[in-house]
Amino acid sequence: MSSLNELMRTNGTCRDYTTDPVSDAVLAQVLDAARWGPTGGNRQPVRFVAVRDRKKKETLRDLYLPIWAPYYKAAREGAVRVGAGNSILANADRFAHAMADIPVLLVVCARLGDVHPTDNKLGRLSIVGGASVYPAVQNLLLAAHEIGLGTALTTLLCEQEPAVKALLEIPEDISTAAMVTIGWPVKPFPKKLTRVPLSKMAFVDSYGAALPGADEVS
Numbered sequence: 001m002s003s004l005n006e007l008m009r010t011n012g013t014c015r016d017y018t019t020d021p022v023s024d025a026v027l028a029q030v031l032d033a034a035r036w037g038p039t040g041g042n043r044q045p046v047r048f049v050a051v052r053d054r055k056k057k058e059t060l061r062d063l064y065l066p067i068w069a070p071y072y073k074a075a076r077e078g079a080v081r082v083g084a085g086n087s088i089l090a091n092a093d094r095f096a097h098a099m100a101d102i103p104v105l106l107v108v109c110a111r112l113g114d115v116h117p118t119d120n121k122l123g124r125l126s127i128v129g130g131a132s133v134y135p136a137v138q139n140l141l142l143a144a145h146e147i148g149l150g151t152a153l154t155t156l157l158c159e160q161e162p163a164v165k166a167l168l169e170i171p172e173d174i175s176t177a178a179m180v181t182i183g184w185p186v187k188p189f190p191k192k193l194t195r196v197p198l199s200k201m202a203f204v205d206s207y208g209a210a211l212p213g214a215d216e217v218s
C-alpha cells in the first residue's frame with residue numbers, strides 16, 4: 001500500500017494536543033499543500049486565517065461552546081444521529097473546552113463570488129459550493145498527517161460567522177467554511193478508522209447495484 005493510501009486510512013480526528021508549538025515554517029508547509037486542491041473554473045476561492053493569538057483563540061472557544069453544548073446534549077440523547085459512541089463524544093467535549101490551548105485554530109474561508117453552485121435551484125440544500133473548498137482542506141489534513149501533526153476538521157463554529165468575521169477582520173465578501181485545529185498529537189494516530197464498507201457505499205450502473213470486488217478490499 002502506498003504511503004498516501006496509508007495516510008488517508010489512518011488520519012483520525014485528533015482530540016488531544018501537546019502544548020509544543022507549531023512553527024511558522026511547518027504551518028506554511030501544510031497550508032501550501034492545501035492550495036493545490038482543485039476548484040471550479042480554477043477560481044480558487046479558499047482563504048485561511050491561522051489563529052495563534054491566545055486571546056483570539058479564547059474568543060473562538062467561547063463562541064464554539066454555546067453551539068457545541070446543545071449539539072453534545074442532543075447527540076448523547078440520540079436526538080442528533082452521530083456515528084460515534086459516548087466515549088468519542090466525551091473526547092469531542094474535552095476537545096471543545098481545551099480549544100484555546102491548541103497551537104493553531106485555522107479558520108477556513110471562501111470567497112463565495114468565486115464558487116459556482118450548480119445545484120442551488122433544485123429546491124434542496126446546496127452541496128456543490130463546498131466542492132471548491134473542501135478538497136483544499138483534505139489536502140492540508142493529509143499534509144499535516146504526513147509530518148506527524150494532528151488535526152480536527154470542525155464546522156460548528158460557522159454558526160457564529162458574524163462574530164468570527166468581526167474578530168478576525170474577515171472582509172464582507174468572504175465567508176467561513178470550517179475551522180481546523182492543528183497541533184502535535186498526544187496519542188499515536190489510529191491504526192484503523194471506523195468507516196462503512198465499500199460494498200455499502202459504492203455501486204455500479206445503478207444505485208444499490210453491487211460493485212464487483214467491493215467485498216475483497218479491507
Ligand SMILES: Cc1cc2nc3c(=O)[nH]c(=O)nc-3n(C[C@H](O)[C@H](O)[C@H](O)COP(=O)(O)O)c2cc1C
Pocket residue numbers: 011012013014084092095152153154155156157193194
Ligand atoms: C464536515 C465535518 C464537520 C465536522 N464538524 C465538527 C465539529 O464542529 N466539531 C467536532 O468536534 N468535530 C467535527 N467533525 C469531526 C467529526 O466528528 C469526525 O470526523 C468524525 O467523528 C470521524 O472521526 P474520525 O475521522 O476520527 O474517524 C467534523 C467533521 C466533518 C467532516
